[in-house]
Amino acid sequence: MKNAFIPFANPGAAFQARKHEYDEAFSRVIGSGQYILGPEVETFERRFAEWLADASCAAGDCIGVANGTDAIEIALRALQGLFPVPSGKLPAVFTVSHTAVATVAAIERAGCVPILVDIDEASYTMSPGSLEAAVNMVAAERPDLAPMAVIPVHLYGHPCDLDAIMGIGERHGMRIIEDCAQAHGAAYRGKRVGTLGIAGTFSFYPTKNLGAIGDAGAVYTGDSALAAEMRALRQYGWKQRYVSAIPGINSRMDPLQAAFLDINLRHLDADNAARRSIAARYDALISRATITPPVAKPEVEHAFHLYVLRSKRRDALAAFLHERGVGTAVHYPQAVHSQPAYAGRVIIAPDGLPITERVVPELLSLPMFPQLIQADVERVAHALLAWDKEQSS
Ligand SMILES: Cc1ncc(COP(=O)(O)O)c(C=O)c1O
Incomplete structure (x- = not known):
C-alpha cells in the first residue's frame, strides 16, 4: 500500500482527538447566554497568565483579543497612551524584516514607524548589533522620530537574545514588546517568553502551539496600568460601559474560542x-x-x-x-x-x-x-x- 502524504501541518488532528471536550464546551457556552467576553474569557485569561508566569514570577494580566495582529497594535497603542513621545515626533518601533508581515502591519496600524533590522545567522532572530546600529541611525539622522519600542519576534519558537535586546532598550529608553505568536512555551533563561518585556503578544491561529478553532489572540503584561489601558482599548476605549475614555477598537476574544483555548491549554x-x-x-x-x-x-x-x-x-x-x-x-x-x-x-x-x-x-x-x-x-x-x-x- 502506498504511504499517505505527510502534511506539513494538521490542526484538524488535535481537534478531532479532542472533539468530545470541544462538544462539551460548545454546549456550555451556548447554554451560558453570554457570547461576548464574560466568564469563559476571564477564566482563560487567568489560566493562561498563570501558565505563562509559571513558578518564575507572580502572574500578571492577560487580555484576550481577536487575533495576534490586534494584540501587537493594542500593546503599542497602550504604550503611546502611557508614555507619549514628544509632540511633533512619530514613535519609531524596531523589529525584524524576517517575520510574519503581521508584526509590521500592526506597527503601522498603531500609527508608529517600523524600522526593520537584520537577524542573527544561527537563530534567525533579531540581531542586537543591527538593532543598536539602527537606533543610533535614528537618533543621529531622524529628528522627526522618537525611538519608543522594540518588538523582538521569537520566530519559529526560538527565543531572541533578550539580554542584549533589553539592554539596548534600557539604554535608549525603549520598551520591549515580545512577539510570541510562534513561541507559546518557549523559555529564555528559565522564564517563559512573553513575561520578560513590558508586554508579550500571542496569536492563537489554529496551527500555533496553542491554537483556537478560528482567530484569537492575547497580550500578557506584568504592568497593571498597561493592562487597564489595553483592556479599554480592545473595547472602544471603555473604562466604564458606554463611555469611551480613550479612542479604542473592537477586538474582543470570543467566549467560544476562550473555552476551546482553555482545553488546548491543558494539553x-x-x-x-x-x-x-x-x-x-x-x-x-x-x-x-x-x-x-x-x-x-x-x-x-x-x-x-x-x-x-x-x-x-x-x-x-x-x-x-x-x-x-x-x-x-x-x-x-x-x-x-x-x-x-x-x-x-x-x-x-x-x-x-x-x-x-x-x-x-x-x-x-x-x-x-x-x-x-x-x-x-x-x-x-x-x-x-x-x-x-x-x-x-
Ligand atoms: C510572528 C507573528 N506575529 C504576528 C502574527 C499575527 O497573528 P494573527 O494571524 O493571529 O493575527 C503571526 C501569525 O501568523 C506571527 O506568526
Whole structure:
C-alpha cells in the first residue's frame, strides 16, 4: 500500500482527538447566554497568565483579543497612551524584516514607524548589533522620530537574545514588546517568553502551539496600568460601559474560542513535549552534509512551532520531498522589506539586511505538529538522507 502524504501541518488532528471536550464546551457556552467576553474569557485569561508566569514570577494580566495582529497594535497603542513621545515626533518601533508581515502591519496600524533590522545567522532572530546600529541611525539622522519600542519576534519558537535586546532598550529608553505568536512555551533563561518585556503578544491561529478553532489572540503584561489601558482599548476605549475614555477598537476574544483555548491549554505542555521530541528525532537523523538543521542556543528552550532547515537548493529539496510524500512550507518566501506593500518605503538598518537576504531563499519548514507519528518522522528523515545521498553522488 502506498504511504499517505505527510502534511506539513494538521490542526484538524488535535481537534478531532479532542472533539468530545470541544462538544462539551460548545454546549456550555451556548447554554451560558453570554457570547461576548464574560466568564469563559476571564477564566482563560487567568489560566493562561498563570501558565505563562509559571513558578518564575507572580502572574500578571492577560487580555484576550481577536487575533495576534490586534494584540501587537493594542500593546503599542497602550504604550503611546502611557508614555507619549514628544509632540511633533512619530514613535519609531524596531523589529525584524524576517517575520510574519503581521508584526509590521500592526506597527503601522498603531500609527508608529517600523524600522526593520537584520537577524542573527544561527537563530534567525533579531540581531542586537543591527538593532543598536539602527537606533543610533535614528537618533543621529531622524529628528522627526522618537525611538519608543522594540518588538523582538521569537520566530519559529526560538527565543531572541533578550539580554542584549533589553539592554539596548534600557539604554535608549525603549520598551520591549515580545512577539510570541510562534513561541507559546518557549523559555529564555528559565522564564517563559512573553513575561520578560513590558508586554508579550500571542496569536492563537489554529496551527500555533496553542491554537483556537478560528482567530484569537492575547497580550500578557506584568504592568497593571498597561493592562487597564489595553483592556479599554480592545473595547472602544471603555473604562466604564458606554463611555469611551480613550479612542479604542473592537477586538474582543470570543467566549467560544476562550473555552476551546482553555482545553488546548491543558494539553499544551504535552503538545510542546511532542514537538521537542520530533525535533530531537529529526536532529538525530538528519545528515549535515547539505542541510543545516535549526539550533537551540544554550540559554533557551525552543518551542518548535516550526522545524526550519536551511539548504542552498531549497526549492529542489522541497520538490524532492513532495515526490516522496512529504509536505513542506516556506516561512517566509519574501522578507517584509521586499514585499510590494513595503519595498522602497520602509526604513531599514544602516548596513542593510544582508543576513536576512542570504537566509530567506534557503529556509524550508518540515512537517511539525504534536500528532505527527513516529513512523512519519522517520519517513521524513529518511527522505532527507536520500536527498543527501543523491547530492553527494
Ligand atoms: C510572528 C507573528 N506575529 C504576528 C502574527 C499575527 O497573528 P494573527 O494571524 O493571529 O493575527 C503571526 C501569525 O501568523 C506571527 O506568526
